[in-house]
Amino acid sequence: MSEETQGAAEVYTFAKPFTFEGQEIKELTLNFDDLSGEDIIACDRLYRAEQRGGISLAPEMDKAYQAYVVAKAAGVHVGLIRAAKAKDFTSLTLRARNFLLL
Template sequence: MKHELNKPLTFEGKEYKDINVPLESLTGDDIVVAEREFVATGNAAGVAETSKAFQAYVAARAAKVPVELILSLGAKDFTAITLQVQNFLLMQD
């Protein structure tokens, strides 16, 4: 999934106008690593798949970018991407 940003974002000196988040390329290992990173930062969720923070880690893993980039997105872009991740994780269209 390629997401066109509502407003370009400059992160670590690079400008992003879009972010490619190929969720279908993720493996089980990617999800487990994202969960470990999520928990290691002190986060917790009853159902991780419904947590915006966990979804950010999964999106970052898919996009091969630091989670801080995903967290730096504007609210509309962040919500759109994390909603796509949630739908993917919960197998909803």
């Protein structure tokens, strides 16, 4: 896995490419800086709908919520983030946590 930056965006390269919905995924461009308040609210709504009452008091620390934020920053479906290998998933969700907590 490696990282490059393109302006405010970061290119995340997966440790090992994987296939999601018939496409080989090698890298993602993450642009946390372009997210709006509406984007974060949309992530929160999706997260809460999925949790069905088992909501975390600090969703910023919950990997399920962080996956939604990563997906929004990358412009992809959250299923792609969840399909990543554990090492890449953890690295991506840590980026979201750092963004959310700074």
